Amino acid sequence: MSSFPEFALDRAFGHPRGLLGAAGGWLMAHRNAATEQQVVRLARLSGAERVLVVGPGPGVGLRAAAGQAAQVVAVEPSEQMRHAAAHRCSGLDNVTVQGGDAESTGQPDAEFDVVMSVNNVQLWPDRIPALAELRRVLRPGGTLLLSTHSQWLPGGRAGLDADVRAAGFTDVQVWAWQPRGRGPTQVQARAVRPG
Structure with a gap:
């Protein structure tokens, strides 16, 4: 049986639901905003792309991507x-929010x-099958962008680098990034699905 802190963290952030999920969603929307914006900047969207956002939480990054891409689909298990992401993106006709997760995007x-x-990678039970699924849905030459709190990332930067390569990606880059002002250090990764 899970201890109370693990249970509370899961209900707030892992699989948000109830009052703890609402509080977790509020924290995600406010504490992750700089990171969400950074990942959208790294994507260098031109307005023509189709983008998949995995685990958008309350939809801050989803809305940012929608302002720069042709079509954005989000898969979220909670x-x-x-509902929070769909509400945040209401009125945007290029956004679709669906059930799913990294291992099963549908x-x-x-x-x-x-x-x-x-801030989703650390929640994936088995990273390599999840990354293989994300490789499958990318077109050849498509880009994978990941960012997560460094202190919660199993295996750290080296482990993420190895898993992304093991899933069949090339041109893999993994680095540390510090949001301006407040916020924990992020591990970020960029990789390409080979042609």
């Missing part, structure tokens, strides 16, 4: 966060130009 092969995920 019903509460799906998306067609080679559908997206960019796949991005912020």
Whole structure:
């Protein structure tokens, strides 16, 4: 049986639901905003891309990507966060929010130009199958962008680098990034699905 702190963290951030999920969503929207914006900047969107956002939480990064891409699809396992993301993006006709997660996106092969995920990687039970699924939905030459709190990342930068390569990506870059002002150090990764 999980201890109370693990249970509370799961309800607030891992699989947000209830009052703890609402509080977690509020914290994610405010504490992750700089990182969400940074990952969208790193994507260098031109307005023509199809983007998949994995685990958008309350939808801050989803909305930012929607302002710069042709179409954005989000897959989110938490019903509460799906509703929050859809509410934040209401009125944007290029956004779709669906159930799903990194291991099971429910998306067609080679559908997206960019796949991005912020503060979600540490929640994936098995990273290599999840990364393989994200590789599957990227078109050849498509870009994967990941960012997560360094202190919660199993295996650290080296482990993430190894897993991204093991999933079949090339041109892998992994680095540390510090949000301006407040916020913990992030491990960020960029990789390409080979042609």
